[in-house]
Amino acid sequence: DSGVTQTPKHLITATGQRVTLRCSPRSGDLSVYWYQQSLDQGLQFLIQYYNGEERAKGNILERFSAQQFPDLHSELNLSSLELGDSALYFCASSVGQGGGYTFGSGTRLTVV
Amino acid sequence: GEDVEQSLFLSVREGDSSVINCTYTDSSSTYLYWYKQEPGAGLQLLTYIFSNMDMKQDQRLTVLLNKKDKHLSLRIADTQTGDSAIYFCAEKGSGDSSYKLIFGSGTRLLVRP
Numbered sequence: 753d754s755g756v757t758q759t760p761k762h763l764i765t766a767t768g769q770r771v772t773l774r775c776s777p778r779s780g781d782l783s784v785y786w787y788q789q790s791l792d793q794g795l796q797f798l799i800q801y802y803n804g805e806e807r808a809k810g811n812i813l814e815r816f817s818a819q820q821f822p823d824l825h826s827e828l829n830l831s832s833l834e835l836g837d838s839a840l841y842f843c844a845s846s847v848g849q850g851g852g853y854t855f856g857s858g859t860r861l862t863v864v
Numbered sequence: 865g866e867d868v869e870q871s872l873f874l875s876v877r878e879g880d881s882s883v884i885n886c887t888y889t890d891s892s893s894t895y896l897y898w899y900k901q902e903p904g905a906g907l908q909l910l911t912y913i914f915s916n917m918d919m920k921q922d923q924r925l926t927v928l929l930n931k932k933d934k935h936l937s938l939r940i941a942d943t944q945t946g947d948s949a950i951y952f953c954a955e956k957g958s959g960d961s962s963y964k965l966i967f968g969s970g971t972r973l974l975v976r977p
Contacts, residue, residue, distance in 0.1 A: 754906060785964065795907075795952065795967040808963040842906055852897050853965060855906035 755779065758843050758856035766864055770831040773859045775843030777824055783807075783846045784826040785853060786818055790839040801826055833863045868968035870953055875974045882940040884971045886953030891934060893955040897965065898927065898938045901950045910938070910951075940973075948975045 755778035765771055777784050786798040788811075797810035801820035812818075815833075820826040830837060840860050844853035867889045876882045888896070894915050899907040913920045913927045913936070920927045926939040940947055950970040957964050 754908070756906075783963075787967075794969045797964045797966070800963050802963075810964060844907075852895075852909040852912050853907075854909065855899075857904075857906040 756856035777845030781845035870968035892958040895956040
């Protein structure tokens with residue numbers, strides 16, 4: 753157990769739907785990062801939050817959004833889902849903005 | 865630009881050493897990392913090296929950094945079947961990208977009994 757908790761582990765949904773992925777960072781970590789892992793794109797950085805504020809944005813689609821709450825957990829919202837959104841979505845956390853990340857075990861999203 | 869490249873596949877015999885190579889482009893990277901991903905699991909941080917170091921050893925793992933050539937390698941001594949996994953090299957970005965890690969595409973290591 754890495755200390756980063758992601759729920760749900762698996763999610764199957766239909767095209768056009770909206771889902772919410774949840775992440776609880778490791779205790780004491782203020783930064784949360786979201787990554788998408790797909791076979792053809794590898795690990796793509798989506799977005800980072802630090803202590804509730806958005807700090808960096810990567811290749812995140814407009815259909816996707818995220819937030820970090822006062823208790824530091826984070827949610828990634830994916831809407832108008834397409835088949836190509838099927839992937840593993842990882843959350844990671846770190847104490848500050850340096851050093852290595854601790855990853856959660858991911859949410860496998862399948863869009864059918 | 866930022867780019868991290870790795871070979872896709874490596875096969876070794878159990879007991880041999882494995883060397884996984886990585887090249888990166890951002891010469892101002894401060895930290896470089898190696899992560900391991902087992903099937904169905906998240907990424908596990910194996911080790912990291914600060915950019916002013918040439919080498920770091922941690923039990924069976926040895927990281928070598930050639931900053932001039934922007935080349936990083938991970939050597940696993942006495943490779944075991946449990947080491948079979950995908951290994952990702954990552955660099956910490958700089959400037960506007962200093963908040964994120966940039967990952968290579970991963971090297972799949974297969975350890976044959």
